[in-house]
Amino acid sequence: MPDISFNCPLCSQQLEAPEEYAGQVIECPACQKEITVPAPQPVQKKATGNKCPGCGTALEEGVVLCMKCGFHTKLGKKIATDFQ
Numbered sequence: 642m643p644d645i646s647f648n649c650p651l652c653s654q655q656l657e658a659p660e661e662y663a664g665q666v667i668e669c670p671a672c673q674k675e676i677t678v679p680a681p682q683p684v685q686k687k688a689t690g691n692k693c694p695g696c697g698t699a700l701e702e703g704v705v706l707c708m709k710c711g712f713h714t715k716l717g718k719k720i721a722t723d724f725q
């Protein structure tokens with residue numbers, strides 16, 4: 642499980658806590674004050690501008706096959722036949 646990394650709101654010390662500590666009050670090891678561990682930040686998906694040339698649907702980074710129309714961006718053509 643990934644750790645949450647955050648900054649102490651009181652002393653700005655960079656801290657890490659296991660994900661299961663989210664929402665719990667801990668003692669900051671730097672300033673010894675009680676702070677609440679924030680919820681983990683969801684990993685931001687980069688806007689890649691990756692789009693299906695066939696139908697214009699936005700595709701996630703690394704996705705080469707459009708699930709909407711079956712267009713394969715690497716091959717440059719529709720490969721799926723079960724979209725009819």
Ligand SMILES: [Zn+2]
Nearest residue numbers: 649652669672
């Ligand atoms: Zn602190």
Ligand SMILES: [Zn+2]
Nearest residue numbers: 693696707710
């Ligand atoms: Zn498409």
